[in-house]
Amino acid sequence: MDAKTLERLLNQIAAEHLHIDTLATRNSDRLDFHEVSVWGLKEALQAAFTAGQQSKQTTQPN
Template sequence: MSKLEQLLTQIAQNKLGIETLETRRSDSLDFHDVAVWCLRDALEAAFNAGLEQGRNANLSDKANT
């Protein structure tokens, strides 16, 4: 599992209560009712993780110049 997949799975578990993002070919396992505030929290967590990744890459680039 890639780092991105791990991050997205962790967000899904922590913010949405979704055990896995893998397709399980079962409607009851693959479709979830999610409150909008939980979805917002998950999107915000993903956005913040992207910002952090960008900051770390930027700092790494500056250190190498």
């Protein structure tokens, strides 16, 4: 997975599970720090883990 694809995937996970619009630093506490629920964090971590597993399966030859 290239860096641009990874960045898109991480932003998608953050938006869907944590309700964070962007992972870009905006140099503002109000925009750069977020309160998230533990269940949202758990879902985001599970989504990232699953994406990693799927990526590993598609890049390894049988």
